[in-house]
Amino acid sequence: MIEVKNLSHSFRVGKKGTEKEIPVLKNVTFNIKQGEIATIVGRSGSGKSTLLNLISGYISPTEGELIIHENNVTNFNEKEWAKFRLSHFGFIFQSFQLIPSLTTFENVELPLTLKGVPSPERKKQVMDLLQNVGLHEHASHYPNELSGGQQQRVSIARALITKPSIILADEPTGSLDTETELEILDLIRSLNLEKGITFCIITHDDEVAKISNHQFHLQDGVLSKGGAFVEV
Numbered sequence: 001m002i003e004v005k006n007l008s009h010s011f012r013v014g015k016k017g018t019e020k021e022i023p024v025l026k027n028v029t030f031n032i033k034q035g036e037i038a039t040i041v042g043r044s045g046s047g048k049s050t051l052l053n054l055i056s057g058y059i060s061p062t063e064g065e066l067i068i069h070e071n072n073v074t075n076f077n078e079k080e081w082a083k084f085r086l087s088h089f090g091f092i093f094q095s096f097q098l099i100p101s102l103t104t105f106e107n108v109e110l111p112l113t114l115k116g117v118p119s120p121e122r123k124k125q126v127m128d129l130l131q132n133v134g135l136h137e138h139a140s141h142y143p144n145e146l147s148g149g150q151q152q153r154v155s156i157a158r159a160l161i162t163k164p165s166i167i168l169a170d171e172p173t174g175s176l177d178t179e180t181e182l183e184i185l186d187l188i189r190s191l192n193l194e195k196g197i198t199f200c201i202i203t204h205d206d207e208v209a210k211i212s213n214h215q216f217h218l219q220d221g222v223l224s225k226g227g228a229f230v231e232v
């Protein structure tokens with residue numbers, strides 16, 4: 001469960017001595033229950049990425065509280081956040097962010113290597129997951145030898161390999177054509193149903209919003225509409 005309570009964030013901009021506080025998120029409150037898909041929608045500049053960066057601990061709120069799985073993470077330091085992210089979060093990005101010099105297998109394996117999982121166990125887990133996302137035959141391909149949809153599958157596998165309870169996604173289908181987008185949305189939906197993973201997805205796109213249980217609308221940093229539960 002992600003509990004966002006009266007969260008506000010301001011950026012300080014300008015030269016030292018003449019800095020200004022720019023309020024970007026204002027008193028935002030909502031909950032996302034475990035196993036739900038939530039989308040955050042809103043115009044460019046409405047504060048969506050700032051909200052995702054707060055939920056993932058890359059920036060700290062100016063006011064308010066953030067509680068994730070009953071842990072009050074609001075005042076976590078960087079070390080606490082790093083540990084928390086590795087145990088609970090997976091990330092998916094619009095531009096995939098795969099490492100070009102690593103194969104499909106090695107990109108997905110990397111988080112396990114960082115966690116110190118022994119090689120035979122890594123191999124088994126990576127191959128099982130590549131099978132799961134339909135990429136086992138592409139294990140030795142490099143990112144530039146894959147289509148956009150296949151690259152996004154690799155990045156989804158990489159996000160899943162540490163068995164996170166929550167996946168945070170920033171425009172995960174933003175650079176895909178419509179047909180590929182629908183395939184990736186099917187994959188997200190089935191991972192949500194089969195593994196009970198919570199998804200929190202930033203999007204501009206109605207197709208993505210259609211697979212979500214909750215839609216949160218941000219307008220100039222304020223939650224203008226938020227989240228009646230929808231069965232999908």
Ligand SMILES: Nc1ncnc2c1ncn2[C@@H]1O[C@H](COP(=O)(O)OP(=O)(O)OP(=O)(O)O)[C@@H](O)[C@H]1O
Nearest residue numbers: 011013022024042043044045046047048049050051
């Ligand atoms: N590091 C920063 N310093 C100062 N202002 C910032 C910073 N990051 C974002 N902003 C401002 O905060 C506001 C919200 O930005 P944010 O990136 O959260 O919007 P967004 O809804 O994700 O937009 P988009 O859909 O274009 O990605 C914008 O006015 C932006 O200029």
